[in-house]
Amino acid sequence: MTGVLVMGAGSVGCFIGGLTQLAGVPVHFVGRPRVLTGLRKNGLRLTDQNGLDRRIPALDLRLHEQPPAGLKPDLVLLCVKSGATAEAATALGLTLPQGTPVVSLQNGVANAELARATVPQLHWHAGMVPFNIAELAPGHYHRGTDGSLAAEGRASDVALAAWQTALGRMGMKLHLHEDLAPVQWGKLLLNLNNPVNALSGRPLRAQLLERGYRRALAALQQEALDLLDAAQRPVAQLTPLPPRRLLQVLRLPTPLFRLVAARMLRIDDEARSSMADDLAVGRITEIDALCGEIVRLAQGLNRQAPLNARMQALVQAWPKRRRPHSPAELLRALGLT
Ligand SMILES: NC(=O)C1=CN([C@@H]2O[C@H](COP(=O)(O)OP(=O)(O)OC[C@H]3O[C@@H](n4cnc5c(N)ncnc54)[C@H](OP(=O)(O)O)[C@@H]3O)[C@@H](O)[C@H]2O)C=CC1
Numbered sequence: 529m530t531g532v533l534v535m536g537a538g539s540v541g542c543f544i545g546g547l548t549q550l551a552g553v554p555v556h557f558v559g560r561p562r563v564l565t566g567l568r569k570n571g572l573r574l575t576d577q578n579g580l581d582r583r584i585p586a587l588d589l590r591l592h593e594q595p596p597a598g599l600k601p602d603l604v605l606l607c608v609k610s611g612a613t614a615e616a617a618t619a620l621g622l623t624l625p626q627g628t629p630v631v632s633l634q635n636g637v638a639n640a641e642l643a644r645a646t647v648p649q650l651h652w653h654a655g656m657v658p659f660n661i662a663e664l665a666p667g668h669y670h671r672g673t674d675g676s677l678a679a680e681g682r683a684s685d686v687a688l689a690a691w692q693t694a695l696g697r698m699g700m701k702l703h704l705h706e707d708l709a710p711v712q713w714g715k716l717l718l719n720l721n722n723p724v725n726a727l728s729g730r731p732l733r734a735q736l737l738e739r740g741y742r743r744a745l746a747a748l749q750q751e752a753l754d755l756l757d758a759a760q761r762p763v764a765q766l767t768p769l770p771p772r773r774l775l776q777v778l779r780l781p782t783p784l785f786r787l788v789a790a791r792m793l794r795i796d797d798e799a800r801s802s803m804a805d806d807l808a809v810g811r812i813t814e815i816d817a818l819c820g821e822i823v824r825l826a827q828g829l830n831r832q833a834p835l836n837a838r839m840q841a842l843v844q845a846w847p848k849r850r851r852p853h854s855p856a857e858l859l860r861a862l863g864l865t
């Protein structure tokens with residue numbers, strides 16, 4: 529590959545862009561001054577829970593505040609939060625040659641579609657990142673859980689196939705799917721934990737070890753799964769257990785949950801959801817792309833999604849509250865006691 533452009537150098541962009549560069553592909557990073565300053569000062573360090581610890585010196589990083597004019601990357605990775613999709617897509621559309629492939633590595637099910645509607649001249653692919661990435665220090669990004677990447681595409685998509693090969697050199701798998709929607713819905717179900725985690729104020733592992741938070745998550749997922757069934761939308765299984773079986777496991781008492789969900793609990797002690805990061809620094813969250821998507825799914829069926837709607841309201845009310853919800857408070861607020 530001659531070059532990859534990362535649009536949105538943050539946790540996902542720096543980690544996956546960094547791996548791509550370590551695989552021998554020149555990578556350009558477009559990001560905010562706060563992030564670029566850290567990268568210029570410290571270089572990029574990538575670590576993971578399996579012992580990865582690699583550095584890219586600052587001098588070897590290609591850093592930009594805007595997509596550079598005249599650049600013709602083989603592939604672009606869109607790594608901004610959902611609320612920034614339209615603006616980032618527009619900036620890409622102004623500089624990239626027509627037909628440049630762009631993979632959205634964002635959560636939610638609608639980002640690639642929104643980008644396509646905003647800038648139809650680029651070639652948009654949905655994508656999915658299953659693992660957690662945290663910025664541990666300026667320039668240091670850490671992967672705290674496992675999993676393989678997925679993207680909408682075929683082996684005949686030259687740039688995607690080349691990226692897949694490059695990532696393979698770094699031990700990272702990328703699965704290509706002609707239709708990514710079932711995978712995206714499967715990921716969205718898992719991401720219904722993002723607001724639970726964010727409102728808990730705890731790291732993911734500690735939060736999942738509290739039965740009250742797991743009951744809240746199971747209720748949100750059950751509401752979503754019932755609606756997905758009613759809408760006849762297939763949902764891919766992204767965890768060792770099928771989604772409905774996972775609901776039962778989430779509701780188990782904690783000692784049993786620890787035993788049955790040992791693999792799910794292979795999470796670094798400090799890992800938090802990306803929404804927890806947003807609440808911590810007062811950014812707009814992706815709640816509309818997660819619970820909001822379930823509420824819209826219900827509306828399309830002339831039904832309601834009261835739990836996901838309440839969760840959406842709780843996250844939106846965070847700036848007034850700014851105090852974590854205990855498990856009992858969260859269950860009460862969702863009407864689950
Ligand atoms: N972190 C994780 O563990 C995972 C995240 N995801 C998903 O990946 C996506 C990215 O998440 P994450 O990496 O955590 O987000 P981050 O906030 O860490 O990174 C995104 C970065 O892009 C910047 N940005 C936004 N718009 C532009 C622009 N027009 N030009 C340049 N930079 C821009 C943001 O700046 P600013 O804050 O100023 O907008 C921010 O620094 C989200 O959809 C998330 O849900 C998926 C799986 C795991």
Ligand SMILES: CC(C)(CO)C(=O)C(=O)O
Binds near residue numbers: 635658660661800803
């Ligand atoms: C990996 C996962 C599910 C949880 O960290 C995530 O997607 C996020 O934090 O947004």
